[in-house]
Amino acid sequence: MTRAVTPAARWAAGALLFFVLATANSGGDRYGASDQAFYIPAVRKAMDASLFPRDSSMLAAQGGFILWDGIVAGITAATNLPLPWVFFALYTTGVIALYAGGALAARAAGAGAWGTVAFLAMLTLRHRIAKTGVNTLEGYLHPRMIAFALGMLATGAFLKKRPAWAGAALAAAAVVHPTTAVWFGVLLGAAAFAAWPRWRAPLGVAAVAGAVFSIWAIAAGPLAPRAVAMDAAWLSAIAEKDYLFPHEWPVYAWILNLLPAAIGAAVLWRARDLK
Numbered sequence: 001m002t003r004a005v006t007p008a009a010r011w012a013a014g015a016l017l018f019f020v021l022a023t024a025n026s027g028g029d030r031y032g033a034s035d036q037a038f039y040i041p042a043v044r045k046a047m048d049a050s051l052f053p054r055d056s057s058m059l060a061a062q063g064g065f066i067l068w069d070g071i072v073a074g075i076t077a078a079t080n081l082p083l084p085w086v087f088f089a090l091y092t093t094g095v096i097a098l099y100a101g102g103a104l105a106a107r108a109a110g111a112g113a114w115g116t117v118a119f120l121a122m123l124t125l126r127h128r129i130a131k132t133g134v135n136t137l138e139g140y141l142h143p144r145m146i147a148f149a150l151g152m153l154a155t156g157a158f159l160k161k162r163p164a165w166a167g168a169a170l171a172a173a174a175v176v177h178p179t180t181a182v183w184f185g186v187l188l189g190a191a192a193f194a195a196w197p198r199w200r201a202p203l204g205v206a207a208v209a210g211a212v213f214s215i216w217a218i219a220a221g222p223l224a225p226r227a228v229a230m231d232a233a234w235l236s237a238i239a240e241k242d243y244l245f246p247h248e249w250p251v252y253a254w255i256l257n258l259l260p261a262a263i264g265a266a267v268l269w270r271a272r273d274l275k
Contacts, residue, residue, distance in 0.1 A: 026139030101152025
């Protein structure tokens, strides 16, 4: 007599398949040649403050705002594992979290079994977003991928009407990679404003307070010393990174990057008409 496959076994098999596809589609797990050239020294610096004395200012420029370096350094010290092993373990955790978040969001949005499979298959694909320095899926450990996975979990929790869990996932994403968390915060904040009328007043107050704080931080607060125009030497050093200058993007880049939002809006509008 054949035993029925349990939901836990199906979930584990799906997670394994997702991990294999995502890793293969992104070229295999590896150290990135560019990003990790910064992250690895930053983690080493967090583990031993005496390292890289001449590069301390550069490494601290990001580490002062993102806790990632210290988190990885703490895990490495606590486990006494080689850094590559820690990186692979965190990469694996991030990919599985992305699988969990994608599955939760898809099912909470009303997708059936095959719709969920299709959405998860889409998440395994990797391509460069037009005129940016970002890939949809990185083949190596990057904090923004873990933050994205947490954002997907937050989205799923929101759709399941679990605001506390959504807030906790967003807070965790902010610790890992603040800018990624901000975009999910904008998404879920706008969704909550539209879906939950009783939240509109506190959300409006929070949005105004956040805008005022951001303006103060840039104009007169801790970010003011950093808000300076780049000189010619700095501009020449990053001239090849044309994605940093959106005002110079060609028309096709704007079309490709805005098209998904337009398609999503059209689908939602159509769904509303069908109700």
